[in-house]
Amino acid sequence: MVRVKACGVVPNLHNVVAHYPKWFPFVPLPKLPAIYGLDAAGVVEKVGSLVHGIKPGDRVYVNPGLSCGSCPACRRRDNTNCPAYTFQGYFGFGPGSQQIYEDYPYGGFSEFMTAPAANLVKLPDSISFEHGARFGYIGTTYAGLRKAGLEASQTLIIDGATGTLGLGGTLCALAMGARTIFATGRNKELLAQLKDLDPARIHPIVLGERSVRDVVMEATEGYGVDVVLQALGPGAPVSNVLDSFSALRRGGKAVSVGGVSDPIPLEPFPLMCQQKSFIGSLWFTPAEGENMAAMADSGALDLSVFEHEVFPLEKINEALDAVNHRHGGFTNVVINPSQV
Structure with a gap:
């Protein structure tokens, strides 16, 4: 369980919802009511009894790419090609996505969210939660x-x-x-x-x-x-x-x-x-997320270019509107559920 400190507001979220299914016929949305929020970063609050290598207090990015775990693609560890591949808090890619939504119903626009340990990317102290919330793009x-x-x-x-x-x-x-x-x-x-x-x-x-x-x-x-x-x-x-x-x-x-x-x-x-x-190319693996964190920590990947606009959770509608008036890719609109 992760306490969310920052969740990026996806610029494409309005398009997905407003134009579904015309523009996105292959992406089943979660049944409403649903908690959205794709790119979340925060602090591990609790771990299950079978979790090793991740502990409470760890700073993490939650890679939202979830798969069924049992199909041929998942068994060969090619999870992004699972027929039920699903973005937690966003949309899916097959009829099996709804079950994954139900297994992991909390997107990043919430105070806490659950995620498999294998999907967590550890963030060095040099990477802020706001920067971590940009890892998806x-x-x-x-x-x-x-x-x-x-x-x-x-x-x-x-x-x-x-x-x-x-x-x-x-x-x-x-x-x-x-x-x-x-x-x-x-x-x-x-x-x-x-x-x-x-x-x-x-x-x-x-x-x-x-x-x-x-x-x-x-x-x-x-x-x-x-x-x-x-x-x-x-x-x-x-x-x-x-x-x-x-x-x-x-x-x-x-x-x-x-x-x-x-x-x-x-x-x-x-x-x-x-x-x-x-x-x-659809998404990236947690291992690639670890590579990015290492590059950012070394200074090779420069994250200082982003201009953060942070909103509390109760101002989510203002945040969605801010996305439509951003300064190109340089603006990073973020929800912080802990902010009042």
Whole structure:
């Protein structure tokens, strides 16, 4: 049992509820009444008799990705591919999700929540609970970059780089040693602020002014980038996705962690000839969460860029409204159930 000290307010929560099932036909929501809250961090209050290695007083992030534990995917420890994979306090991915909601009914918008010991990521003292409440979005992009095989000295495009996911991807790519990051977005002010994080490695591209492919090919002498991290939201045009995909080098990998909702027309023959890949990446494992905590503790992953806006639990509606007026991905809207 974890005493919640901070829970991130997911920018996409309004879209999921308001547009379900049009935009999200594959994500069963919990039966109401339900307690939402995806990204929670806090202090372990109590542990069960079979829990070892986690003790009361430990500072933790609760990875909300839950699985059934008994299907073939779970038995081979590939939990994120469980047919009943479910985000505690958010939504699920199969008919078995409702049972998981009932087993773990408390999301992060509550004073206490229960979670399996295996889902807890220990947080060093150097990581605040507010920063821990941002781990979900950072971890999503970190896992995506790992699936793409991003290595130090490689180049990549981050589409939607100024958003909540995109900023997390930029921070992770910097921490992983990317040589050049082509960061796309529409807000010039936010792109300039993003570039200031590392002016030598971050190269902003304003969407709509020039083709992303043209800019990238000029900068790479026609070679292209090694990786595309696709972090655009549901309303983004498919043309932006295809533009960046065409800037991939031969053998490059594009990873989708965003929510572009319209079908993406990809021709299989060019994919085969150029050996490009388009990969979906959903979430991250607790082990990857531990990696992120270690990178942040060492200073490689810079969490100081976030501007926290903290609300008490009784002002949850004000917090949801604040998400719609945030300063791009730099704003971190958080619920603190202990705050009055």
